[in-house]
Amino acid sequence: MRKIRRRFEQIQSAEERLVEQAAELRERAEAMPPGVEKDALLRRARQAETGTHVSERSLGL
Structure with missing residues (x-):
C-alpha cells in the first residue's frame, strides 16, 4: 500500500x-x-534572524 x-x-x-x-x-x-x-524566546528570535542571514549569503544577496 502506498502512502500519499x-x-x-x-x-x-x-x-x-x-x-x-x-x-x-x-x-x-x-x-x-x-x-x-524571556531569554529562551530572545534566543529563538536571534536564531531565526541568523537563519535569514545565512540563507541570504548562500543565495549571494
Whole structure:
C-alpha cells in the first residue's frame, strides 16, 4: 500500500517566514518579565534572524 504524501505550497519564502517568526518571538519576549522564559524566546528570535542571514549569503544577496 502506498502512502500519499500531503504537500503544501508555501506562499512566503523561507526568509520571509523566519523574519516574521523572529518579530513575533521578540514581541512576545518584550511582554514578559525578565527570566529564563524571556531569554529562551530572545534566543529563538536571534536564531531565526541568523537563519535569514545565512540563507541570504548562500543565495549571494
